[in-house]
Amino acid sequence: MTVNDYIQQKFQTFGIQLSEADLLDMCLNAKISGEDEMNQDCYIRVHVSIAQFIPSLLLRPVSMGEGGVSVSWNFDGIKSYYFFLCKQYGLKDELSNKSKCTFL
Numbered sequence: 409m410t411v412n413d414y415i416q417q418k419f420q421t422f423g424i425q426l427s428e429a430d431l432l433d434m435c436l437n438a439k440i441s442g443e444d445e446m447n448q449d450c451y452i453r454v455h456v457s458i459a460q461f462i463p464s465l466l467l468r469p470v471s472m473g474e475g476g477v478s479v480s481w482n483f484d485g486i487k488s489y490y491f492f493l494c495k496q497y498g499l500k501d502e503l504s505n506k507s508k509c510t511f512l
Contacts, residue, residue: 411435411454412442418458422489423481424465434461452497459493462486463502 412431419426435442438457440450470483487503494501 409446410442411438411440411444411446411450414446415442415454415458419486422486424486430461430465434458437461455493456497456499459490459497459499462490462493466490466503 412435415431415434416426431442434454434457437460438450438453440453444450446454466483466487470480490503491501493499
């Protein structure tokens with residue numbers, strides 16, 4: 409399975425179809441080719457790249473209608489997946505609205 413196939417299948421479970429540009433963004437961020445074989449060596453880089461991509465994905469509409477066809481995706485599910493990835497890989501949570509307090 410290629411990296412592109414792996415990423416597409418991960419997002420399909422949430423009802424999200426990715427464009428070639430989306431896949432390219434994630435692969436460039438992970439510094440790998442989408443045509444590379446998905447394996448243990450690139451596993452963490454791919455997951456970190458997915459986590460870093462999700463905030464921009466959440467800016468998109470949750471549902472769209474075009475030509476009588478309605479497409480929607482699992483917003484809450486992908487957001488939960490994002491929080492899981494951030495915790496698992498020690499990434500900064502860019503979506504949290506936690507207040508920050510600075511003591512002087």
